Amino acid sequence: MATNVTETAPAGLAEHLFRREAGKLVTALTRVFGLHRLEGAEAVVQEALVRALRIWPFHGMPRYPAAWLTQTTRNLALDIIRREANFEHKQQQLIAFMAQWPGRAADSAPLQEADLRETRIRLLFACCHPQLSPEAHVALLLRVLCGFSAAEIAGAFLIAESAILQRLAEARQTLREKQVALVIPDGAALFSRLEQVLHSLFLLFNEGCKAASGEVLSRAPLCQEAIRLAESLVEHPAGDQPKAHALLALLLLNGARLPAPAESAGNLLRLREQNRSQWDRGLIARGLYHLARASAGEVLSEYHLQAGIAAIHCAAPSYAATDWAQILDLYDQLLASDDSPQVALNRAVVLAEVRGPQAGIDAVLAIPDLPMLKSYYLLHAVLGELELRQNNPRAAATYFHTAVQLAELKSEQLYLTRQLQACLGR
């Protein structure tokens, strides 16, 4: 996925190699250490990266950096296993397991790759345990599976690092105390856990693009990681479900439009000014593929509907040539299952495209939970926009004025200020 951030590929090392390997190695170690020693696994991997940092400069970059890290992690883990008494009864078994894991990356054995993928999915399900909050799920996924530091997660969520550290510590403790096993649930339990996983991946993605303002550089990577995790999920039998494909389709189709002003994600008003030639055609193609896979069953989830809406936007050659009637139909269905005022607000914008601005204004004012949106800048921005289209610049100006004050992002404030000036100029 293209981002606004220019990332120069490092000489010799693949982009994000350390972060990706950290995620892989913690995953592999969890097989040996168990979920109750997640922190120990993270520490071992961190130590292996530190060794690379200390040693590589003197000898140059190793020919197979990933293999070097794997071997070093393995050695450090073996040291711990040999040293610690509570591993004693398992020692022989573990040493045998470690000795063949994960092999030399140079001849990357496919069997071990499959084993790693299996563990990754198990860990994904474990991290999304119902005893933990969705916020904890997201933090754990980023820390454990994606190799982000607490500071980076805190930076992306705009909250204090100490809060993330505490969230992670509590989550690990819960996993330990509840003796959560590293297994994928089956039967009805699988169904509900998969819901949790999908919801958390959705949350992770939204964190990534919500306010990906350019002021916070570390957000677009979160979207990428959500897509990567969702992709590995649907490749696994436990996750190969229509609803999971629908979510992945939604993430891809929304992700495809991120390279354009990322800050406008979720703001339908600004879709108009997006440069569609910058949308990522590759991601759109993958999104449409998974949307097709999603329609295999009887299920029509919210992810299906939202992915369907995103697909129509992606297929439209321009804002004006968008099939608004079909989008409105999907919004009506979405509203039937999710009657949140945000959905109703978006629906009103679409309704205005189909039946004119006055119909949109009426729909906004008829939202049952309208007071809940009172301090949401987008409510006022939408009303301002619709009043402006109705040729009521004075009313529009009042709305835009309120919207500017409520908007948190600089880019949104700039946009709204421009709109406000347009009203006053009339």
Add this chain to the structure above:
Amino acid sequence: MSTDNGFLLIFRSASWYQDLSPEQMQQVVESWVAWMDRLKAEEKWLGGDAVEREGRLVMGKTRVVSEEPFADARETLGGYLVLKADSLEEAVLAAQQCPGLSYGVDVEVRPIASKYPRLDDAVSQELTRR
């Protein structure tokens, strides 16, 4: 000052890397490797190695062996290299390029002592003329 024997660059630091994220560590390692690779390419690199953090300290007259050789975490030796340079100033200039400095690594630059007594330039000219 004779410079034939090169300069010893000693890298010392506290555990500055412990709090870095994998992403940051990758950036740091890339810049370190690039720096040292450049010294090698310029043929200024005469040798060097990283050292392990654990070791022993054998202490003076008592010959007591300490397992905690590092009184001060700040002092931990990370590695050394032997640098070819024409002067102490040039060696210092090279040391100032070390990417670790931004992370609190100290680099000590010490000329390696010559085996033979240093000859004054004037004396040396006098000697060769004879």
